[in-house]
Amino acid sequence: MNVKELLGIKIIDKNGKEVAKVADLRFDVKTYNISAIYGSAGNPISKKYYEVDPASIIAMGEYLLISQTIEELEETVVTKIPTEDGTSTINQGLEKTVIDKEGNIAGKITNIEIEKDPFAVTGIIVEKAGGSFGKPKAKYSINKEEITTNGDYVILNKVIEEPKEEE
Numbered sequence: 001m002n003v004k005e006l007l008g009i010k011i012i013d014k015n016g017k018e019v020a021k022v023a024d025l026r027f028d029v030k031t032y033n034i035s036a037i038y039g040s041a042g043n044p045i046s047k048k049y050y051e052v053d054p055a056s057i058i059a060m061g062e063y064l065l066i067s068q069t070i071e072e073l074e075e076t077v078v079t080k081i082p083t084e085d086g087t088s089t090i091n092q093g094l095e096k097t098v099i100d101k102e103g104n105i106a107g108k109i110t111n112i113e114i115e116k117d118p119f120a121v122t123g124i125i126v127e128k129a130g131g132s133f134g135k136p137k138a139k140y141s142i143n144k145e146e147i148t149t150n151g152d153y154v155i156l157n158k159v160i161e162e163p164k165e166e167e
Helices: 070-076
Strands: 010-012 018-028 034-041 048-052 057-060 064-066 087-089 097-099 105-115 120-128 138-143 147-150 154-156
Touching (some): 048 070
Parallel strands (some): 097 154
Antiparallel strands (some): 018 087, 057 064, 097 105
16 A cells, blocks of 8 residues: 555544544654554644554554544644654655665655555655656655665665666
8 A cells, every 4th residue: 555545534433433534654764664643633724633553553445444532532632743753754755855875866755655564664656757748757666675764865775777768
């Protein structure tokens, strides 16, 4: 599953009540395990975020079903998604520049792949601009084991070969 399929889906509590919509996920930049899901509710002026424990996920499909209640989640409400050392959020990761091990730009992150069990980031989709009619020049699927560093930039432990131009 990729995160663009997950962002925006409704979170339903164990009593069948709509809680929020998935707004972001927090993950550890070393292990890539997802440590929190943030659901947003309210309007842009009075938006609030619920922090959902990934262990409470019952099912993830067209809806995210959780074993917590909205009353339990009220204890985790924040007005903005907090920052934590050693972690990143999906929204912070999208559009980051990816650099290969020779220092060349591989492209920008356009999507992030996740798996449900264990709930973790498994890889990234990188696209390099420059194609015709706004299409990417190249698109790569990068496994998390091929990532050396995830900071302001994502640095890979391999060289990305650009596809040869057809004559």
